[in-house]
């Protein structure tokens with residue numbers, strides 16, 4: 001058996017992931033064309049490459065189909081309930097930084113904090129007879145954060161992309177999404193609540209607690225971690 005390493009096959013994390021491994025003498029490469037999702041690991045024996053979307057890597061780790069995987073903190077925390085039991089972070093990779101934030105229309109001058117949002121949400125329900133809608137794809141993280149913050153009068157609206165546009169499109173009153181430069185929020189006349197982010201994320205190397213390893217694998221894992229200096 002070989003150790004299976006899952007890395008993003010495309011998207012924003014792919015190139016920097018390859019650079020990070022290359023900086024440690026481990027070359028990750030596609031075996032065929034840009035569209036082929038098979039790859040090779042050079043510079044260390046006993047490790048095979050699995051190319052996956054960043055969003056699928058948490059589940060692949062949790063089922064044990066890959067032993068190691070690179071993806072964002074946000075995706076692991078959102079997609080895996082009790083993630084600590086299924087995966088462990090091995091190293092933060094120092095790129096792919098993004099904050100999961102709650103944002104409201106800039107015109108809501110009375111709303112700066114999550115407590116303010118709570119007050120507005122209660123008033124919104126009384127006035128409109130419906131709950132204030134928050135658009136997001138991070139359902140688990142946002143629910144948990146709002147529960148801990150004591151906000152109850154809201155409804156989550158699923159938005160898998162262009163989430164900042166939902167307010168102007170009148171399908172939500174507020175949003176929770178990842179931000180990095182803040183440009184998308186600004187362009188859509190939204191402001192971030194001042195309490196701090198729901199979660200700070202960066203690209204991280206994770207190890208599956210579920211994937212099986214025999215004695216040979218354990219020796220490969222030790223050599224792999226040693227080579228990566230993590």
Ligand SMILES: Nc1ncnc2c1ncn2[C@@H]1O[C@H](COP(=O)(O)OP(=O)(O)OP(=O)(O)O)[C@@H](O)[C@H]1O
Pocket residue numbers: 008010011012013052053054055056071072073074075096097098178179180181201202
């Ligand atoms: N500005 C940003 N916007 C969105 N995600 C970002 C940003 N900066 C870093 N990330 C991180 O990148 C990861 C998502 O990567 P990417 O957008 O390439 O995947 P995806 O497109 O969601 O996945 P898929 O391949 O399934 O479409 C997340 O962990 C996220 O936190």
Ligand SMILES: O=P(O)(O)OC[C@H]1O[C@H](OP(=O)(O)OP(=O)(O)O)[C@H](O)[C@@H]1O
Pocket residue numbers: 160161162163164177178179180181182183184185
């Ligand atoms: O703070 P910024 O640097 O502006 O980046 C944040 C934006 O980038 C991501 O969207 P993405 O490009 O992945 O498109 P999406 O809306 O389809 O998710 C994220 O969902 C935000 O919309």
